[in-house]
Amino acid sequence: MRMMSTPLVQHVLECFIKPQNSIAKSKQICNLTPWDIAMLSAHYIQKGLLFKKPSPLLNEQDFIENLLEKLKHSLSLTLFHFYPLSGCLVTQKTKDPSSYTIFIDCNNSKGARFIYATLDMKISDIISPIDVPPVVQSLFDHHKAINHDGHIMPLLSVQVTELVDGVFIGCSMNHTVGDGTSYWNFFNTWSEIFQAHDHEHDVPISHPPIHNRWFPEGYGPVINLPFKHHDEFISRYEAPLVRERIFHFSAESIAKLKAKANKEYNTTQISSFQSLSALVWRCITRARRLPYGRKTSCKLSTNNRTRMEPALPQEYFGNSIHTLSAGTATSGELLGNNLGWAAWKLHLAVVNHDDRAVLQSLKEWLESPLIYQLGRYFDPYCVMMGSSPRFNMYGNEFGMGKAIAVRSGYANKFDGKVTTYPSHEGGGGIDLEVCLSPIVMSALESDQEFVNATSVSYHL
Template structure:
């Protein structure tokens, strides 16, 4: 299975329709800078190829839709720019997005001679999926020379895969899915010149206490702080949890700690996965384990930010426990620890985290953040991922690229049937995955897997 690239071009918004502010530097916020060291967001959707489908017309229309979408999300057509301050005592750099001097977003047409059935049939997610996305293994700092946004349309024998790669220093998961959804909305508009969208992004950057852009970061040459994380080889599988299965986990977690209804479905599922993966790792009882959840803090800030704010407003919520107590105690014990850290995720604590990030920004690297025996629950089942249709109806499935994956990374998707069901994309070292597949408690809760 090999992806064949047919054509590549760059797409820009019509300059005469752009707002005046698009001509000025688009500064990153303190919440954006740490993501310079991670990799691009890569998510995509697989669709059945509609009857009488004609690829040239589809591509032409999608390019026009992308050009229109970039009127609203104009930073995605830019490139990163670094200015170096050569002061001999305090060398520093400043980074911003230049939306003018750029070829635009990248648009790729490719083919893959397999069927949807071939795509879905392997037990593990096949490595060819990584070829369905651009900017493979790139870190976000590479946005100086690479596009901040790439869209790859790959034609299967009976399907269409649309993979989107977005620079994580420009936006988080909420920003990503808002862009992807609005692109689909524009594509499906009856008017080719339709420029009004239901959820326009809020592009005005947020800064603590309104301080304005950071113009000097406390380091010089990027090579001194850039660490291109390369994880070990792992296996990757999709495990499906029905709404009924998750409801049972929630009821058990609440019953365990006598707080019926307090612990959420997601906290219960996260606790269950944390305990299951820890068992699968076969680590000694005294070893520490860690669980990290990603929190969208737009509503936590005071005053709150719009849900349409385009940028990074996430926080790592971390819980620690040694292996013996995590596995030995009931599900509700772990779920309550997760519940407690969510409840205590306040505006005050979030602002303290921002200050800490700025003081040690050069250490925000994937290999340093995630300690051994960590489980990271990324993305959210609340994003309307299956609402992205591009006129082809509901997608068959979701997949992600190579980016930001390692042993213990779990990506959460809404289940295809909806109703509170969830798909978990789990990455584990090969032997750990074998152990998880043999875990009776885990596999009983799983409704299906592929």
């Protein structure tokens, strides 16, 4: 019997988009902070939205041509506000005195890449299978690229892929330029400008990005790195074979988890997200069938903006995140105790991650700069909770109504990576994108504690 081959994404056209207006000379260089530099060996951020085509369509060709032109024009207007995304990375080295610095040249580059592609598949082919199909990785540019590649690759690449009945808009953004908060502020602003009636003039935006990068007192704006060549801190990470699934947790289910965790630990301080993270940590650890004495950990991607004194505004454009080792325990301890015990460990780690802790971690980094290596930074028995259900993902519209799904590319995934999204229905529900080895995923799918907390999410 002949096997049917999976349709391939076909690139139809490619161009480069520059900011609508020229960038002031004072803004042509963007220096990198320790938080930015630490990302040089990680992958680009790859997130995108899947939309239904309007129905009925009188002329499909006119629809896609008009959509592409409007996307390109509004992107150009958006890049005026987010001008570092149109630049490129530059390394500057000197021997006498010895220095090694990396910065963003915001002006001397082609701009952001824009790709129009087609895929002979339907929306149901993307969101109906139990596992996220591998073809989703082809909906993004910069496949397997690391952030240091921003020396020769665009810092932002947008791929618009036309499906039979839908459109996927996927962005790949260099992680040294910004974090998830920065990424979604860019995406939200692009949507806001796209929907504006007047595209010929400057469009007022709700959350203008703040480009004045924050440095610890006594440091910056130039960080001199203790390297002679990028081979000393760059590695190429190849993800292992994993299954990737989207699990939906309703607001009601999460409220029950929170109530259970607080009751079990006789407190009221454990949050909804801490309760959900504790559940995921426990259930994945059980699915891995680790020996009783094996150490396991739960890590949380934490936004430092609100933890600083004074706080950094949410519009701060750049990286301001920390991977918090929120919980560590042996398999026997984690599974021998209840949900509240695990959730309380996560709670304590979060509340203790204050301004003092942030500054201490930066001091340690400056004394011995660390570039995150995906293959070494995360141990094989950890659970890593990334992204945030607080990001405004489903508020983005590009003339096709509300998106029906969020999906991500190959980037920064490994066995134990969990990416969090707001649910499509809103109201406090959360979707989890879970990556696990096939044998562990099968065990998780039959874990009664986990299954009882999940619910079906319908997007069509």
